Amino acid sequence: xxxxxxxxxxxxxxxxxxxLTNEELSRMVDTxxxxxxxxxxxxxxxxxNEEGLGTSYMARKAVKQLIKKTNTNPEDVDLIIVAxxxxxxxxxxxxSILCEKVGLKNxxxxxMSAACSGFLFLMETGASFIRSGRYKKVIVVGxxxxxxxxxxxxxxxxxxxxxxxxxxxxEPTTEExxxxxxxxxxxxxxxxxxxxxxxxxxxxxSYFTINNHxxxxxxEGRTVFKYAVSNMSDISExxxxxxxxxxxxxxxxxxxxxNMRIIDAVxxxxxxxxxxxxxxxxxxxxxxxxxxxxxxxxxEDKLKKGDNLIFTAFGAGxxxxxxxxxxxxxxxxxxx
Ligand code: UT7
Numbered sequence: 001x002x003x004x005x006x007x008x009x010x011x012x013x014x015x016x017x018x019x020l021t022n023e024e025l026s027r028m029v030d031t032x033x034x035x036x037x038x039x040x041x042x043x044x045x046x047x048x049n050e051e052g053l054g055t056s057y058m059a060r061k062a063v064k065q066l067i068k069k070t071n072t073n074p075e076d077v078d079l080i081i082v083a084x085x086x087x088x089x090x091x092x093x094x095x096s097i098l099c100e101k102v103g104l105k106n107x108x109x110x111x112m113s114a115a116c117s118g119f120l121f122l123m124e125t126g127a128s129f130i131r132s133g134r135y136k137k138v139i140v141v142g143x144x145x146x147x148x149x150x151x152x153x154x155x156x157x158x159x160x161x162x163x164x165x166x167x168x169x170x171e172p173t174t175e176e177x178x179x180x181x182x183x184x185x186x187x188x189x190x191x192x193x194x195x196x197x198x199x200x201x202x203x204x205x206s207y208f209t210i211n212n213h214x215x216x217x218x219x220e221g222r223t224v225f226k227y228a229v230s231n232m233s234d235i236s237e238x239x240x241x242x243x244x245x246x247x248x249x250x251x252x253x254x255x256x257x258x259n260m261r262i263i264d265a266v267x268x269x270x271x272x273x274x275x276x277x278x279x280x281x282x283x284x285x286x287x288x289x290x291x292x293x294x295x296x297x298x299x300e301d302k303l304k305k306g307d308n309l310i311f312t313a314f315g316a317g318x319x320x321x322x323x324x325x326x327x328x329x330x331x332x333x334x335x336x
Contacts, residue, residue, distance in 0.1 A: 002174040003174065004131050004133055004172045004173070005130075005173050005174070005175065005176065005177060005178040006126065006128075006138075006170045006172065006173075007170070007171055007172075007173040007175075007177040007178035007328040008168045008169065008178060008179070008296075008325065008327070008328055009070055009169045009170070009171045009329065010066055010069050010070035010334065011066065011166060011167070011169075011293060011297050011300055012063060012064070012065030012066030012067070012069060012167050012297070013167070013294055014058050014061035014062040014065065014166070015058075015162075015163070015164040015165075015284060015287075015294070016047060016048040016049070016058065016163055017046070018049045019044050019046060020044060020045050020047045020162070021043070022036045022037070022043060022044065022159065025158065025159055028152055028153075029152070029153065030155055031155045031159060036159045039259075039261075040159055040259050040260065040281075040285075041261070041281050041282060042159055042160065042162075042260075042285040042286075043282040044283060045161065045162025045163070045284055046162050047147045047162065047163055048145050048147065049147070054086075054088035054094075054145055054148070055082075055086050055143045055144060055165070056087075056088045056094045056097040056143075058143055058164060058165035058290075059084075059098055059141050059143035059165045059167070060097075060101045060102060061165065062141060062165040062166050062167045062293075063080070063102050063139060063141060063167050066168070066169055069334060072137065074102055074104050074105070075103070075104075075105050075106050076106070077104045077106070077107045077137045077138075077139055078106065078107055078108075078134075078137055078138060079107055079108055079109070079129055079135055079137075079138045080095050080098055080099065080104060080138070080139040080141065081095060081109070081110060081111070081112055081122055081125065081126060081139075081140050081141070082095040082098065082110075082112070082141040082142075083111070083114060083118025083140070083141065083142045083143070084111055084113075084118065084142075084288075084289055085113065085115050085118070085144055085149070085289065085316075086144045086146060086148050086149055086288075087111055093109060093110055094111050094141075094143065095109035095110050095111050096109050098141070114319045115194075115288065115315035116256055116258065116286070116288045116289065116291070116314060116315025116319075117256075117314065117319035118289035118315070119140070119289045119290070119291075119293055119313070120184065120256075120292060120311055120312070120313040120321050120322075120323055121184055121319070121321070122140045122141075122142065123140060123168070123179050123182070123292075123323050123325070124179060124182040124184060124323060125140075126138045126139075126168075126170045126179075127170060127178065127179035129170075130170050130171065130172050131172075133172070137169065137170075137171055138169075138171075139170075140168050140170060140293075141165060141166070141167040142165065142166055142167070142287075142288075142289035142290040142291070142292060142293045143165035143289060143290055144164070144165075144287055144290050145163045146162060146217075146285075146286065146288055147161065147163050149216050150216055150217060151213045154213070156219070156221060159285070160258070160259075160285055160286050161217070161286050161287070161288070162284045162285035162287050163287060164287035164290040165287075165290050165294075166290050166294045166296070166297045167293060168293055168296070176326060177305075177306075177326045177328035178326065179324075179325055180243070180324050180325065181239060181242065181323075181324040182239070182321060182322065182323040183235050183238055183239045183242075183321055183322050184319075184320075184323075185319070185320050185321050186317050186318070186319045186320075187317070187318055188317065190224070190227070190317050190318030190319075191316075191317075192220075193219065193220040193224050193227075194219050194318075195218055196214075196216065196217060196218065197214040197215075197218055198215055199214075199215050225261075228256075228258060228259070228262050228314040228320075229266070231314055231318070231320040232256070232262065232312045232313070232314050232322075233266050233269035236253065236266060236269070236312045237269060237270065238322070239310060239322040239323075239324055240270065240322075240324075243324050245310070245324070246271075247271040249308055250272065250276070250308050251276060251307040251308050251327075252276055252277070252299075252303070252307060252309045252310075253267065253270055253276060253278070253310050253311075254278045254292055254295045254296065254309060254310070254311045254312070255277065255312050256286075256312065256313035256315070257279070257281035257284065257286055257291040257294075257295070258286045258314070259286075260281055260282075262314075263277060263281065270310075278296070278298070278299050279295075280295055288315070291313070292313060299331075300331040300334055300335055301332045301334075301335045302331060302332075303329075303330070303331035304330055304331070305327060305329055306326065306327065307326070308324070308326060308327075309325040309326075309327055310322055310325075311323045311325065
C-alpha cells in the first residue's frame with residue numbers, strides 16, 4: 001500500500017473587529033507605544049468584546065470560511081480538534097460546540113491543551129489520524145480569546161495578547177505533500193514561570209482568587225523569553241538539518257508570534273532573510289494557539305505548491321517544537 005501523507009488543502013481564519021491600539025492601552029496602564037514596539041513589536045491587537053461570545057464564536061467563523069473555501073460538505077468531515085487555552089467552558093469542549101454550529105453531523109470532536117504550542121502539536125496529531133488511513137477529512141483549529149484571561153492592570157502582560165482563530169483542512173494524499181516531519185517536546189519545567197493560578201482543580205474560583213487577579217496569565221517574562229529563543233531556534237535548526245533544508249531551499253519559517261525579538265532571533269539562527277519569515281504580530285499580538293494558522297491565513301496568496309515550510313512554537317508547560325510542511329497548492333488561486 002502507498003504511504004499516506006496528510007496534506008493541508010485549505011485555511012480559514014477570523015479576527016474580531018475591535019482594534020485595541022497601543023495608544024488606548026497607554027491610557028489603561030503605565031506604558032507607551034515606543035516601549036511596546038521595541039520590547040514586543042505589537043502595534044495593535046483584536047479583541048472579542050461583545051458580551052456572551054467566547055472562543056467558539058471565532059472558531060466557528062474560521063471553520064465556516066474554511067468549509068466554504070474548500071467546497072466541503074460538512075457531513076463529510078470525520079474529525080475536528082481544537083487547540084485552545086481559553087475554552088468557552090471547562091466542559092464541554094469548544095470542538096463539540098462547533099459540531100452543532102457548523103453542522104458536522106458525522107464527526108467526533110475534542111479539544112487539545114498545549115498552550116501556545118497547541119496548533120503545532122495539533123498539526124502532527126491531525127496528520128496522524130489521516131496517515132492511519134481511517135480518516136479522510138480532519139479539521140484542526142487554533143483559537144484563543146486571550147483577552148478573557150489577560151489582566152488589563154498588569155502592564156507586563158496586557159500589551160502582548162489578542163484574540164483570533166484559524167483552521168486547516170487535512171486530507172490524505174499519496175504524493176510527497178503535507179505534514180512530512182515534526183520534532184515536538186514537553187518538559188513540564190515551565191509551570192512556575194507561565195501559568196494561570198486559579199480556576200483549575202488545585203485552586204478553584206473564590207472571592208480571594210478573583211480579588212487577586214488569579215484568573216489571568218501569570219508570566220515571568222525574562223525566563224520565558226530565554227527558553228523560547230533557545231528552544232525554538234534549536235528545534236527548528238534540528239528539523240531543518242534532518243530534512244536537508246537550508247536557507248536555499250527553505251521557503252518560509254512560521255514562528256509563533258509571541259515577541260518580535262524572539263522571531264528575529266529564530267530567523268537569524270536559521271540564516272533566513274525576513275522576507276521568508278511570516279510575521280503579523282504587529283497587527284494581532286499573541287493569539288496563543290491561533291498564531292500559526294493566522295499567519296498562513298494572512299500569507300496564503302504568497303504560498304506556492306511545493307514550498308518548504310517550517311512552523312515553530314513555544315508555550316506554557318514548557319511545550320515547543322517544529323513541524324515541516326511541504327505546501328500542497330498555489331495559494332493565489334485559493335484566495336482569488
Ligand atoms: O507565548 C508564550 C510564550 N511567551 C513568550 O514568549 C513571552 C516571552 N517574554 C517576553 O516577550 C518579554 O519578556 C516581555 C515582553 C514579557 C517583557 O519584556 P522584557 O524586555 O523581558 O521586560 P522586563 O519584564 O525585563 O521588564 C523591563 C522593564 C521593567 O522595568 P525595570 O524593573 O527595569 O525598571 C518593567 O517594569 O520594563 C518595565 N515594563 C514596562 N515598561 C513600560 C514592563 N512592561 C512594561 C510596559 N511599558 N508595558
